[in-house]
Amino acid sequence: MPLYEHVLISRQDLSNAQAEGLIEHFSTVLADNGGKVVETEYWGVKTMAYKINKNRKGHYAFLKTDAPSAAVQEMERLCRLHDDVMRVLTIKVDAHEEGPSVQMQKRDERSERRERR
Template identity: 85%
Template sequence: MPLYEHVMIARQDLSNSQAEGLIEHFGAVLSDNGGKLVEQEYWGVKTMAYKINKNRKGHYSFLKTDASAAAIQEMERLMRLHDDVMRVLTIKVDAHEDGPSVQMQKRDERDSRRERR
């Protein structure tokens, strides 16, 4: 089955447990439609570049999935209808990277930038 990565932004006034509950809910939607949630990460509350629905911050979540296109479409449809979800981005990938995403890595562990001269 195809591999996908999703980033979801939920409203800032949710608690951390409610935001993580959204991840579990949409993972269950995937499994009901024959897909599988490979990995999930909760990135926490982050400040956005611009306001979305009068919110300056949002709960960011990252999902790695292995599911058919029909299961992904159903999950995205339900995400867009859910009142607590503000934005969703889905990308089809060839392979999932091992380990934590760049957002979860410590600054020292990331590839060092080129030094300026």
């Protein structure tokens, strides 16, 4: 099956638990349609470059999946219909990179710098 990476941006007024619940919800949508979520990351609340639906910030989530295109299309369709999801980006990749994403590596570097001070 093809490999995909997805980034979901949800509304800023959600709690962390609700934002992580969206990740679980869309993971089950993929699983119900024959796909598999390889890894998920919750990146937290980040400031966006421009406003989307009157929101300046959003909860970012990253999913690595191994799913047929029909499952991905269904997940994207449900994302567009869901009121809490502002944007979704899906990219087809040849292989998933091992380890944490670049965003999580940046977070680790920042926390190490704080510990040194």
